[in-house]
Amino acid sequence: MLELLDPDEVASSDLVDLLAAICDVPSVSGDETALADAVERALRAQAHLEVVRDGDAVVARTTFGRSRRVVLAGHLDTVPLTAEPNLPTRLVTAPDGEVEMWGRGTVDMKGGIAIMLALAAEVGRPGREPGVDVTWVLYDHEEVEATKNGLGRLARNRPDLLAGDFAILGESSNNGIEGGCNGTLRVEVRTTGVAAHSARSWTGVNAIHAAAPVLAALAAYDPREIEVDGLVYREGMNAVAISGGIAGNVVPDACTVTVNFRFAPSRSIAEAEAHVRELFAGFEVVVTDAAPGARPGLDAPLAADFVAAVLGATGGVPRPKYGWTDVARFAELGVPAVNFGPGDPALAHKDDERLPVARLAVGRDALRAWLLGASTGEAVEARDGA
Template sequence: MSDLESSLRDLLVIPSVSGEEDAIADYVVARLATKSDWRVDRVGNTVIAHRDGGPGPRLLLCGHLDTVPGDQGVDEDTDCFYGLGVCDMKGGLAVMLSLADRHCALPMTMVFYPCEEVAFERNGLHLLGPAEAMVADHDLAVLLEPTDGVVELGCQGSLRLRLELAGRRAHTSRPWMGVNAIDRVGELLARATDFERRRPLLAGVHFQESLSPTRVESFVANNVVPDRARLWLNYRFAPDLSGEQALEQLFEWLRPVLGDDDLLEAEEVVEGAAPVQEGFEALIESAGQVRAKLGWTDVSFLSSLGVPSVNFGPGDPLLAHGGNERLEKVKLHSSLETLASWIDSVAASV
């Protein structure tokens, strides 16, 4: 078995559900501490490794240590690895560790961080403290999220909106005496097909927007027409809109159906990231495919720090979180070689 495959097997047998990354962070520190040319620091369970280099672009590689909960066992056959997090994103972590073994003439930093899969405020990449300035001081970054070996540019923004629609109570034997708040939810959902889901072309790739109802609540009693109903909507918007613009666009669509007693609250607004290709041309050429990132990733955070970033890593994103994750060995190795080739090309261009 190759060192790359050995690293992945080691990572897979270490449980690392969000909030329980101590052991896997210990493993990463131990692996990197054996390399004399890497300086390793730890902030909680975030591991930051840096290697000096000659003149040229400063490269940043990032990957999260945590997985979602699950009980998928670890297995392997001739073609694939199987296990919780093998796609999202222990395959990417193994690639990072293997890249740390290779010579690079450029300065490089790697960040392995916890709690990406849970609430935004617990994300270790966002809690670096004084180290954040060092992370921001890079020229190009790759986030090794699962992309199935395709370069994915930028990411969507995400808006979570809670609506509380008002009605008027009545006995269910005389429902015409009231206004059923659940009926009002239904009317709003029927209009959802009219909401413009844009598909703008940005930096050569199409971003497909979506609007999804994710939760409905309403109940008083089985014989009462309810006077309140709550609906949650998730709007995934293209990164040519700011969070404020996306919120205003959604409000404009909702205004005709809202009454004075209805309530709206934006529970979460997360900015997207504009797609960039400059600096990553060789990576795109080597990968052979490029597309927009549908979903939110920490490319948004890195971009907010001023670091041009893309998503690229092994693992099929359609298998992430599904309880049946698998990673083809050939794609694991090809992701490593594609990244290594890009790093060499950046160094050669200096």
């Protein structure tokens, strides 16, 4: 089905078939090259786009000389496949009659990628010129540690390619708008003991037992809800892994509890780290990964226009993004950004990851109307009539 990414087909191919084609190309983090190659071929054939390749990231830009530029971005990679068969994709009719596409990546976040790819081929053609200049950024290595992130690499090497007045991440949001995101901090809380034969355990000190206060503190932790620029973010502190011991008859002399702290965007990384160290005072705490959150940025003019266009007629309101997304990278560059994509974020990374396919057209039409400079009423009409 990779032929659906051929240049002549991108603008006209059915969004459902396009999503299947994108998902069915293997693209677990570190294995995005084949999909990036297909995306690059499709975008280079569009006369209205300038295309730059950086590793497995593809950037395409319109150059109409507009006074404002919007960046639409999404990651090409997925988390690994599981024992449950979730590729190739398949269409399933739900009990309520809604047709869903099941498969790894449908939610996180190739539904958004399919919309972006279709619009990149359409918006900018003669007679379909946008009201703003547009940059499309499709990048690699989002689902792994922050140091490998393709958008982060672009920010370091070619920040000019990410310049804009407003950015939209195609991360799943049920076609609603989710502002900002929580930050994330991962640490290892380490305990030590004295190794001994388990038959003579009184001669040693069990490092796993010494981790009990760490687990107790996590079980008792009361996460805060914090309002930031009108949106309420919920924090979370959880053990995500524990390791220790070398054999079934040895009292372990070392144990590590890996803890992930999701913190509101009002906290800096340094403040988040200080909070974790305070909670685990007396233990060795080693930071292994960290990324800042992003404030909502909904007061930016283009952000306000986008919110009015997408949510105005329904009376809906923007929501906070609890998970970390690359809106944080745009925030660091001074570009306000939101999350807007067709999938249900609660289904991301699950064995039953699936997307109601009707949402693809809804998201595409809302973005298309807004990019083409439609008035608020016209944009909402396009969204509701999809």
